[in-house]
Amino acid sequence: xxxxxxxxxxxxxxxGLLTGAVGLLVFLILFQQGLLGGLVTxxxxxxxxxxxxxxxxxxxxxxxxxxxxxxxxxxxxxxxVDGVAESGPIGEDTYTVDAGDDLQDAVLFGYELDGxxxxxTLSDGRLPEGPNEGVASSxxxxxxxxxxxxxxxxxxxxxxxxxxxxVGTGDNLRFSVAPTVFVSYETFEAAKRxxxxxxxxxxxxxxxxxxxxxxxxxxxxxRIDAEVPGTEALTRQEAVDQSPGVQGVNQSFGIILLLAxxxxxxxxxxxxxxxxxxxxxxxxLLRAVGAPSRYLVRNLLxxxxxxxxxxxxIGFALVALVGSVSTGDVAVDLDVRTAVFTVIGLxxxxxxxxxxxxxxxxxxxxxxxxxxxxxxx
Amino acid sequence: MHxxxxxxxxxxxxxxVVGGALTLLVLLxxxxxxxxxxxxxxxxxAIRAQDTDAIVFSDDARESFLRSTIDAPTxxxxxxxxxxxSTGGLGLSLLGVDIPDSDDIENAAVIGYERATDSLPEPPxxxxxxxxxxxxxxxxxxxxxxxxxxxxxxxxxxxxxxxANYLLQYGLWVEPGTxxxxxxxxxxxxxxxxxxxxxxxxxxxxxxxxxVVRAHIDGATGTTDSLSQNEAVFAIPGISxxxxxxxxxxxxxxxxxxxxxxxxxxxxxxxxxxxxxxLKAVGARTRTIVFGVIVQSVAVALGxxxxxxxxxxxxxxxxxxxxxxxxxxxRAMFTAGAVVVTSVLGALVSLRRxxxxxxxxxxxxxV
Numbered sequence: 001x002x003x004x005x006x007x008x009x010x011x012x013x014x015x016g017l018l019t020g021a022v023g024l025l026v027f028l029i030l031f032q033q034g035l036l037g038g039l040v041t042x043x044x045x046x047x048x049x050x051x052x053x054x055x056x057x058x059x060x061x062x063x064x065x066x067x068x069x070x071x072x073x074x075x076x077x078x079x080x081v082d083g084v085a086e087s088g089p090i091g092e093d094t095y096t097v098d099a100g101d102d103l104q105d106a107v108l109f110g111y112e113l114d115g116x117x118x119x120x121t122l123s124d125g126r127l128p129e130g131p132n133e134g135v136a137s138s139x140x141x142x143x144x145x146x147x148x149x150x151x152x153x154x155x156x157x158x159x160x161x162x163x164x165x166x167v168g169t170g171d172n173l174r175f176s177v178a179p180t181v182f183v184s185y186e187t188f189e190a191a192k193r194x195x196x197x198x199x200x201x202x203x204x205x206x207x208x209x210x211x212x213x214x215x216x217x218x219x220x221x222x223r224i225d226a227e228v229p230g231t232e233a234l235t236r237q238e239a240v241d242q243s244p245g246v247q248g249v250n251q252s253f254g255i256i257l258l259l260a261x262x263x264x265x266x267x268x269x270x271x272x273x274x275x276x277x278x279x280x281x282x283x284x285l286l287r288a289v290g291a292p293s294r295y296l297v298r299n300l301l302x303x304x305x306x307x308x309x310x311x312x313x314i315g316f317a318l319v320a321l322v323g324s325v326s327t328g329d330v331a332v333d334l335d336v337r338t339a340v341f342t343v344i345g346l347x348x349x350x351x352x353x354x355x356x357x358x359x360x361x362x363x364x365x366x367x368x369x370x371x372x373x374x375x376x377x
Numbered sequence: 378m379h380x381x382x383x384x385x386x387x388x389x390x391x392x393x394v395v396g397g398a399l400t401l402l403v404l405l406x407x408x409x410x411x412x413x414x415x416x417x418x419x420x421x422x423a424i425r426a427q428d429t430d431a432i433v434f435s436d437d438a439r440e441s442f443l444r445s446t447i448d449a450p451t452x453x454x455x456x457x458x459x460x461x462x463s464t465g466g467l468g469l470s471l472l473g474v475d476i477p478d479s480d481d482i483e484n485a486a487v488i489g490y491e492r493a494t495d496s497l498p499e500p501p502x503x504x505x506x507x508x509x510x511x512x513x514x515x516x517x518x519x520x521x522x523x524x525x526x527x528x529x530x531x532x533x534x535x536x537x538x539x540x541a542n543y544l545l546q547y548g549l550w551v552e553p554g555t556x557x558x559x560x561x562x563x564x565x566x567x568x569x570x571x572x573x574x575x576x577x578x579x580x581x582x583x584x585x586x587x588x589v590v591r592a593h594i595d596g597a598t599g600t601t602d603s604l605s606q607n608e609a610v611f612a613i614p615g616i617s618x619x620x621x622x623x624x625x626x627x628x629x630x631x632x633x634x635x636x637x638x639x640x641x642x643x644x645x646x647x648x649x650x651x652x653x654x655x656l657k658a659v660g661a662r663t664r665t666i667v668f669g670v671i672v673q674s675v676a677v678a679l680g681x682x683x684x685x686x687x688x689x690x691x692x693x694x695x696x697x698x699x700x701x702x703x704x705x706x707x708r709a710m711f712t713a714g715a716v717v718v719t720s721v722l723g724a725l726v727s728l729r730r731x732x733x734x735x736x737x738x739x740x741x742x743x744v
Contacts, residue, residue, distance in 0.1 A: 012529055013726075014640065014643055014644065014647075017636055017640040017643060018637050018640055020636050021633055021636035021637050021640060022445070022631060024629055024633045024636065027629065028626065028629055028630065028633070031624065031626070031629075034621065038493060052680070059482070060472065060473035060482055060526055060527045061473060062473055062481075062482055062483075062484055064484070067471055067473065067484075068473070069527075069564070069566065087424060088717055096437050096438065096439050096441075096444065103437075103439060104439075105439055105441070154437050156437075156512075157437075157473055157600075158600070159439055167632060176614070177615060177618075178728070193442075193564060196567055196568070198567065198568050198570065199565070199566045199567065200565045200566075200568060200570060201565050201566060202566050203565065203566050213617075228509060228554070238454075239590065244484065244545075245545075248545075248697075248699035249697045251696070251697050251699055252412055252700045253698050255408065255696060255700070256408065256412075257690070258404065258405060258408060259405040259408065260405065262401055263398060263401045263402055264403060266397060266398050267398050267637055267640075270394040270397070270398065270641075270717065271640065271641075271644070273394075274394060274641075274644050275644070278644070278647065278648060323596065339711075
């Protein structure tokens with residue numbers, strides 16, 4: 001058996017503690033990445049997964065869909081911008097709805113059927129074909145938003161607003177962590193009037209725009225910004241990235257993850273460095289009786305690999321456990337690509353942490369074994 | 378002086394490793410705590426600024442300020458309930474605000490209110506506003522006129538209020554008429570009528586039980602949902618989930634602190650087994666050695682807390698403005714206490730090893 005394995009078996013507590021610490025740190029890193037993915041998807045999935053490549057906001061809204069509305073003049077002016085192939089209104093608002101025999105919050109996205117703003121991730125049923133039909137976020141199917149369910153908007157004074165039949169569900173379509181339903185623009189207008197009968201007018205939140213052939217989305221957003229006062233045109237990706245909170249959440253988690261990676265490198269690196277120093281005499285003897293440096297380095301790398309491998313396994317197991325018992329609205333959404341990059345990052349950073357130990361091992365002078373102590377490596 | 382303290386002073390290098398790892402973990406804990414406090418306090422300031430025994434929503438609003446509507450007849454019904462001493466109206470509009478000398482539009486919560494509280498003065502004159510002091514950092518000043526929403530309604534800043542933001546948006550506190558003007562000019566699709574508010578704050582009479590009065594209000598009106606101030610804070614979308622998630626992450630990080638300290642003190646103990654055997658051979662009691670380990674773990678934890686605290690403060694100066702960190706003394710004290718306790722518990726993992734040391738082994742080991 002490799003020396004590395006024998007050593008681990010004889011020092012179970014030490015290696016167990018290290019593996020436990022690494023495992024929990026890996027869990028923290030994976031969990032927070034999963035949480036970040038889940039948060040972002042749940043906050044702006046509806047924007048990310050609709051078919052309009054360009055979205056026009058009121059420039060005072062700071063990329064906030066809920067704070068944006070456009071006047072009829074602005075909607076017409078956007079349509080007239082050179083390079084616009086197609087445009088249409090998108091309305092968004094949050095309503096109290098009666099769904100699944102329960103009063104709940106739900107977000108409605110109204111768009112012109114067969115036009116821009118249509119959901120892209122239909123996983124069950126069909127798209128709406130007329131008024132009072134909707135496609136809901138599939139994550140909320142068991143809350144009364146499954147295909148065949150009826151969702152009723154609660155109007156002013158507890159009156160019934162439009163009754164929307166769910167005819168399809170789509171993945172990652174939530175907005176603001178609430179059940180979300182895509183309906184025709186007329187249905188959206190009816191819902192708006194039901195909750196606010198005094199409204200003088202119902203205004204769209206955004207204008208969805210498709211560029212003409214040969215016009216890039218960036219060119220078109222610049223033109224709209226220049227030609228239509230009071231608007232801010234964003235590509236779909238810009239609208240996602242600049243959504244309120246998303247930038248802050250990304251930056252906050254970025255700092256936390258960086259610190260967690262540093263702790264992993266420091267803990268792994270210093271643990272093996274101390275261990276190497278403590279084993280100096282034995283390692284010098286091994287070198288003196290003919291063990292090549294690469295054998296000792298290999299043992300060290302095997303130990304780092306085993307600790308890291310076990311830590312990663314613990315981390316993934318804990319994430320799976322937490323994911324399965326989580327009952328919150330925000331699911332831990334850890335995609336494969338993120339997980340693979342995290343594992344690679346952890347491997348690299350652990351090896352970097354172990355470099356000092358490797359350097360010490362390579363510096364061992366077998367001649368020292370003839371001295372009283374081999375500690376001087 | 379105790380031998381453990383002497384070792385700390387003479388051989389600080391021995392503790393640099395565990396201290397370094399702990400410092401980074403303290404940095405992580407303090408940053409997580411500051412982020413949680415920043416998110417919580419900046420989301421809930423407007424509600425916490427009220428002196429109230431109940432916040433009354435319309436029952437179809439599902440505890441959402443923005444969807445709630447309390448009209449004048451409903452208010453009259455609330456005021457007629459036995460035990461209600463007085464009420465005040467509150468209304469909120471979330472809009473962009475254009476600050477002079479600033480290139481960007483900022484997010485603002487224009488809040489119409491009627492009643493002064495410990496942290497809010499009497500409402501200003503029409504067209505004037507008390508702004509949250511955070512706007513000061515963006516270059517706004519008393520006497521400046523900010524423009525609110527697409528309709529660019531002008532509001533003159535006449536003073537500052539503290540800790541009065543809502544949903545991470547800068548609080549601009551105005552009298553009710555100004556709030557309605559701002560709302561109706563900027564949101565023609567969500568106009569509010571004269572005498573209409575979104576919620577009511579309620580003070581109960583001396584001796585009345587707020588919980589009972591809240592139940593009576595909802596019973597009398599049949600169309601309201603009355604919450605305590607604390608319930609209203611936690612009804613803000615995402616607040617509960619945010620708190621529980623951060624608490625879990627902080628808890629796991631503290632557990633990692635314990636494991637890391639246990640790991641490194643196990644290594645230190647291993648290194649000092651021979652010395653401990655000699656100490657025992659010359660009469661030192663096990664509890665003296667254990668006490669020394671505890672002293673060292675406390676010293677390392679406190680040192681890491683101080684250095685980690687300084688680093689966190691430095692980090693907070695360079696993080697982007699979009700990251701809402703806020704440092705609270707209570708959070709720092711909790712973190713210090715938790716790190717010390719967890720470190721001691723971690724260090725005591727080596728207890729069994731120390732107890733098992735046979736003084737006679739000092740003769741054989743020769744250190």
